[in-house]
Amino acid sequence: MDWSKATNILIALFVAVDLALGGLYFSQQYSLAQAEAEAARATQSYLEERGASVRCSMPEGKKRMAVLFVSIVKDSEPLEESRFDGYRVVLSGSPGYRAEGISYGDAKAGTLSASGALQKFVALHAEDDILTNLRIDDIELVYWLDRQDLQGAEGQDTARPAWRLRTSQGEFFVEAF
Amino acid sequence: MDNKRVLQLKMTVLVVLFLGAILLLYLLWMPENAELNISRIFDFGRAPVQTMDHRGLLVPDSVNISRGDGSFTLQVRECEKSMELALSILKEYYSYGFLQLEEISREQYLQALDGFRSAELDFGFSLPFGFIAELGGFEESGAAAELLISRICFSSAARDSVILVDGQSPGFWRLVFSGPIDCMARFSALELEDEPALAWRADSMLGLGNDELLPLAMSSNAIGFEIRPEAYGDEYLAQDMAEDIFGDTFDFVRRISDSFGNVTYMYGYGEKSFYAGIDGYFEYTSSAAGSEATGFSEDLQRALAFIEACGGLKKTGESTGLRLCGYSESGGRVKDRTFLFTQSFGGRPVAVTEGAGLKVSLSGGSITGFTRRLYRWMTGLYGDVLPCAEASNVIASNSNHIYNILNNNTLAAASSEAFEFAAGETVSMLPGYFADSMDQLNPCWILRTKDGTAFYFDLYNGRPLGFCRSQL
Numbered sequence: 241m242d243w244s245k246a247t248n249i250l251i252a253l254f255v256a257v258d259l260a261l262g263g264l265y266f267s268q269q270y271s272l273a274q275a276e277a278e279a280a281r282a283t284q285s286y287l288e289e290r291g292a293s294v295r296c297s298m299p300e301g302k303k304r305m306a307v308l309f310v311s312i313v314k315d316s317e318p319l320e321e322s323r324f325d326g327y328r329v330v331l332s333g334s335p336g337y338r339a340e341g342i343s344y345g346d347a348k349a350g351t352l353s354a355s356g357a358l359q360k361f362v363a364l365h366a367e368d369d370i371l372t373n374l375r376i377d378d379i380e381l382v383y384w385l386d387r388q389d390l391q392g393a394e395g396q397d398t399a400r401p402a403w404r405l406r407t408s409q410g411e412f413f414v415e416a417f
Numbered sequence: 418m419d420n421k422r423v424l425q426l427k428m429t430v431l432v433v434l435f436l437g438a439i440l441l442l443y444l445l446w447m448p449e450n451a452e453l454n455i456s457r458i459f460d461f462g463r464a465p466v467q468t469m470d471h472r473g474l475l476v477p478d479s480v481n482i483s484r485g486d487g488s489f490t491l492q493v494r495e496c497e498k499s500m501e502l503a504l505s506i507l508k509e510y511y512s513y514g515f516l517q518l519e520e521i522s523r524e525q526y527l528q529a530l531d532g533f534r535s536a537e538l539d540f541g542f543s544l545p546f547g548f549i550a551e552l553g554g555f556e557e558s559g560a561a562a563e564l565l566i567s568r569i570c571f572s573s574a575a576r577d578s579v580i581l582v583d584g585q586s587p588g589f590w591r592l593v594f595s596g597p598i599d600c601m602a603r604f605s606a607l608e609l610e611d612e613p614a615l616a617w618r619a620d621s622m623l624g625l626g627n628d629e630l631l632p633l634a635m636s637s638n639a640i641g642f643e644i645r646p647e648a649y650g651d652e653y654l655a656q657d658m659a660e661d662i663f664g665d666t667f668d669f670v671r672r673i674s675d676s677f678g679n680v681t682y683m684y685g686y687g688e689k690s691f692y693a694g695i696d697g698y699f700e701y702t703s704s705a706a707g708s709e710a711t712g713f714s715e716d717l718q719r720a721l722a723f724i725e726a727c728g729g730l731k732k733t734g735e736s737t738g739l740r741l742c743g744y745s746e747s748g749g750r751v752k753d754r755t756f757l758f759t760q761s762f763g764g765r766p767v768a769v770t771e772g773a774g775l776k777v778s779l780s781g782g783s784i785t786g787f788t789r790r791l792y793r794w795m796t797g798l799y800g801d802v803l804p805c806a807e808a809s810n811v812i813a814s815n816s817n818h819i820y821n822i823l824n825n826n827t828l829a830a831a832s833s834e835a836f837e838f839a840a841g842e843t844v845s846m847l848p849g850y851f852a853d854s855m856d857q858l859n860p861c862w863i864l865r866t867k868d869g870t871a872f873y874f875d876l877y878n879g880r881p882l883g884f885c886r887s888q889l
Contacts, residue, residue: 244420247427254434261441268445307669347668396674417669 280355283362292374299354299379305416307345308383308399312337324383329399332413333388339399341383351416354379357403361414375408384413472552474717474741474758476500478541478766479847481616481630482604485534485573490613491632493847494764496538498607503538503569504553506600510579511555513596518561526570526580526589527628531618535572536604541845541865542743542757543567543585545713561592565746571600584844611764622809623840631808631846637876639763639860640800644792644852646697647728655680655693658728662691662701696854698771699728699789707783710750717741720756720777723784730791742766742773745889751781755889760791763799767792767850768863772871772885792852806879808846811862812839818881819864819872842866849873851882 280298287294310329315338322329324341331339352360358379365371384402387393401416480492480499492499530537547562549569561581568582576597581590614635619627648654659682660667671683682691692700711719724730730739743757757773759766767774769790778786812819816839820830823842830838849863851873860876869887874880 243424244427247424247431250431251427251434254431254438258434258437258441261438261445265441265445307671309672345668349669390673393675395676396672398671398673400669400671 276353276355279359283355283359286362287371287374290371290374292371292376294358294376294379296376296378298358299381302353302356303351303381303401304348305351305401306348307401309342309345309396310339310383310385310399311342311396312339312387312394314338314394327401328380328382328404330382330384330402330404330413331399332384332386334390337387337394339383339385339397341399342396345398349417351381351401352403352414354381354403357405357414357416361403361405361412364414370409373408376405377408378404378406380404380406381416382413384415386413473497474721474739475540475544475549475552476740476761477538478742478845479539479630481530481537481539482613483530483533483535483537483572485532487531487617487621489616489630491616491630491635491847492609492611492613494611495609496764498609499536499538499604502603502607503536503571504549506571506598506603507549507569507579508553508555509598510592510594510596511550511557513594515557515559516593516595518559519591519593521580521589521591523587523589525591526582529572529574529580530570533572533574534601535570535574536601537568537570537582539568539584539845541567541847543583544741544744546581548713548717551714561590564588564590566590571604573599573601576600619840619843623812627841627843629844631843634807635805635848636802637805637848637860638799638802639765639848639850639876640798641857641859642794642798644794644856644858646856647791647793648693648695648697649793654728655699658699659691659693661727663689697790697792699787701727701784701787703783703785705783706753706785707779707781708751709782711752711779711782713746713754716752716754716779716782717756719779719782719784723777723787724758724775724789727787728789739775740766743889753778753780753785755779755786757888762794762850762858765849766863767852767858768861768871768873768885769852770854770883770885772888776888790852792856792858794858803877805848805876806862806874808862811846811874811879812836812843812864814879815839815872815874815881819866822872822884823866823868823870842868848876853882 284294308324308329312334315336322338322340329339329341331337362371382402382404383399384404385397385399387397403414403416405412405414477496477500480496482490482492529535543565545562546564546566547557550557550562564581565583566581567584570580570582572580576599577594579592581592615633616630617633619629619631622631622633663670663682663684666684673681673683678695680693688705689703738761739758740761741756742759744755746752746754755776755778758775759768759773761767771788771790774789774791776786776788777784813836816832816835817830819839819842820835844865844867846862846864849861851859851861853859859882861882862874862876864872864874869889870884872884873882875882
């Protein structure tokens with residue numbers, strides 16, 4: 241058997257397969273990006289129709305993130321929100337307490353993009369008056385934990401990635417997983 | 418460059434291209450949120466789990482042998498042998514041919530038991546007769562299969578018949594077969610190492626209208642000893658159980674620890690939650706009910722599979738034997754079922770502060786609830802044989818306690834009223850073990866009442882150790 245010839249054929253075959261799969265992958269990614277951009281534009285125009293406006297730049301891209309294990313500590317004096325690895329760690333529903341990051345969970349998963357979060361926010365509040373004349377000042381990816389169910393208890397808990405929307409109507413959080 | 422070097426280079430390029438193709442395929446077909454987790458594929462470091470024996474799960478609480486003169490002997494250990502014998506007798510009856518099923522009265526049942534030599538296997542809870550048929554390897558697909566029964570009786574009054582009793586409803590039925598069997602000769606021939614206790618009907622001992630059996634005098638060599646919660650020294654047990662329950666979503670479930678170290682794992686907004694206490698108590702709840710019309714056996718298999726998948730049973734000495742000790746069902750075609758299991762030691766059930774050590778609930782074939790408090794011990798201890806506190810005295814001296822618990826009443830009732838009430842409510846009183854919150858296994862009397870409450874009293878001095886309301 242001519243091994244040299246056989247390997248040439250196999251190399252050619254695998255180059256063709258890799259090119260086809262690569263093309264397929266990039267076209268898939270391109271379509272997804274196009275669809276997302278289109279949805280973002282639609283959301284933007286819907287917001288404008290309702291008199292709402294976005295006064296901040298939209299962070300781009302999607303991240304793969306893990307959950308964040310946090311320690312819940314008493315916070316007698318109101319301090320700046322804690323940060324972990326550059327992300328703000330925001331605790332809701334437990335006044336007088338603060339969440340401090342300890343470590344990430346083992347696995348990561350894809351998160352919503354900022355425009356995706358905005359779409360989810362609009363979909364959630366499409367029937368509300370909140371959107372009318374709403375001004376969105378800031379969109380930021382944070383680690384968020386809502387502990388209304390466990391108010392006033394110390395211990396450890398789990399914060400999840402969420403988009404924080406600072407608006408003229410107050411703060412809103414959209415879960416990013 | 419020589420040919421060999423060129424070939425090597427080509428092979429390297431080929432390997433790179435092949436790996437590239439694999440990577441591209443992975444990128445194309447991987448779900449957006451998926452994550453490769455090698456530890457899930459190769460499950461390192463898990464302790465071996467015991468495969469549960471379906472057949473050994475059902476053991477009577479007691480086997481009551483009547484001499485035909487109103488007195489009984491109560492066999493509370495080695496009941497497995499009587500169970501095997503009963504199954505083989507039933508199989509033989511069915512091989513002769515089943516003739517009919519007829520309902521009988523309570524008086525007929527008592528007459529067949531008390532007035533003749535008889536043997537009664539009392540399970541302490543009701544379950545479908547169809548499951549017993551399945552265990553015995555004989556076919557019963559008629560109306561009897563659907564009957565919920567808690568006792569099987571063989572009496573020399575009718576050698577061609579078997580009496581089935583549902584002690585909870587209550588209901589009494591007679592299965593008539595084509596051929597007679599001398600069942601009592603076979604029960605008498607059973608070689609038991611344990612000396613059975615004498616027992617009488619409660620009304621003849623206490624003078625009240627309760628015809629349940631109570632042991633008259635009993636002695637035991639059981640003593641208390643220290644035990645450990647199964648999670649003791651196994652820091653990964655709770656996490657392993659949580660991983661088994663939540664599967665691929667485990668890394669994204671909410672994990673809440675309190676300042677004592679108890680951990681709650683929560684999926685979604687409480688659709689599924691799993692609590693792991695540092696004292697070895699585990700509890701799982703799910704709001705995801707199924708819609709399948711499953712049968713008893715199928716649900717039991719699912720419950721056992723869940724127990725095996727969720728922590729399993731560690732192979733540690735004598736503490737692994739599980740028994741079915743309670744069952745309830747409700748609903749129409751799609752049923753809700755709850756199974757209770759208990760550990761056993763020395764042939765006796767081990768009650769815990771919650772009652773049964775394991776509870777699995779299913780709805781429409783899906784697991785909706787699970788509680789677990791199991792213990793382990795490498796070797797059990799026995800002491801000298803001592804007389805136990807007399808059952809009637811235990812009831813008498815604790816009648817106010819029983820009265821107050823059952824009536825949610827802290828006011829003391831008149832002694833005679835409390836005694837009549839406690840004696841009338843008692844369904845059974847058998848020896849067992851009670852694992853208290855101090856991790857001590859205490860030999861005890863287990864007194865069960867009509868509403869399913871269990872009271873635990875020290876086996877030798879009759880002092881109350883605890884109680885547990887019905888878990889069903």
